[in-house]
Amino acid sequence: MSQAIVLTPPLRSADVAQLKAGDRVLITGTIYTGRDAAHKRIVEALQNGQEPPFPLDGAVIYYVGPSPAPPGRVIGAAGPTTSYRMDAYAPTLIQRGLKAMIGKGKRNDEVKAAMAKHQAVYLGAIGGAGALMARCIKEAEVIAYPDLGPEAVRRLVVENMPLVCVNDVNGGDLYIEGRKAYQR
């Protein structure tokens, strides 16, 4: 298996253009969380000419709604949520500079086209491994929409977050390619 490619956000087009579907990726640095309700608000803010809650240029968004941090921990369980629910919003954010999305599950054709056009990638995390994923999160702070509770936007500092490239900038799709060898 290939060696993991290390990425440190904010990312540039060249950072993500080197990735191919199936590549292992380790992210170290600052990423932001957002899921359904936060995406709706961010896109509404952009449509109204307001600033997003964090700089989108080069940003990495993790689709996660963590469980509350137990005493002595920075965060609770923090695995990915299903990404297709963010498909309605993702192209707008990609157009504004978003470089990587972390989640699980399939993306639609509009998102894939936006990734190819604006050089962005979709990275998969293991769904349902929330306790394991929490170990690579070193800092967590709510930076916007605290009323959304688990859906609030958080700034996370992660270390060696283990991911796999699912959709690359050239149309590669690990969910399609990965199945082929095992389909009967």
Next chain:
Amino acid sequence: MGDVRTVNAADIAGTVERLCGEADLLLPADVKAALEKSRASEESPVGREILARLLENADIAAKESMPICQDCGLAVVFIDLGQDVHVTGGELVEAVNQGVRQGYEKNYLRKSVCHPFTRANTGDNTPAVVHVRIVPGDKLHLWVVPKGGGSENMSKVFLLTPAQGLEGVKRKVLETVEAAGPNPCPPIILGVAIGGTFDEAALRAKRSLLRELGSLNPDPEAASLERELLALVNDTGIGPAGLGGRTTCLGVFVDIKQCHIASLPLAINVQCHAARHKEAVL
């Protein structure tokens, strides 16, 4: 007829509270065994690695008192209420909700319940979904099933025509799994209810998820269909996390019941590998 036995609402609330914590922090032994078995037989190296990570995740969750998954679920509670039980000191459903409220707060579980339109979170993971069945006896049997949204969203109800028959059922199960692909966190478990009515088939599909993985269905017709569907689903190659492999599904639970001469209802409840459920008898 037996004597009436009293069960206190506070005991029900306390039991639900405990079961919420146990369910979300401890992966059931049958699921763990099924993941271990799949890891040994999985042909895909990536698939084997993901299954190993899921087992590691369950160990970390148990050791560190962390939820297995951040989606601690909408609390679905099944109750088999003995007809000779008298609940005192409060209302049954409110006692369940009180238990959910306390269990989710005390165990640092995510509150994932909101209004369908405003999406305002209720803040305490209530209301729970409670299914009560009156049964013979003087016991109260409770199951707490935290149901994750990702897999629930991939579930389906079909009202097939009688002409579509058994082949139609198999095709729809396969189509449902194919359409879901990586979304519901495979390896999945399927609850498949055939027959009955629109409403009740969905409930039977969910209830069948309470069965132990690897257990034999006493209905030979259902048992045979379970084996066939499991093989069909695993032939999709979707695999662990949807990245390709032979382990797409850990088990299929089929429930067959009579239906109207005009109908062939089919309900498919998709469950992720974090198949959490805990039970207690009061």
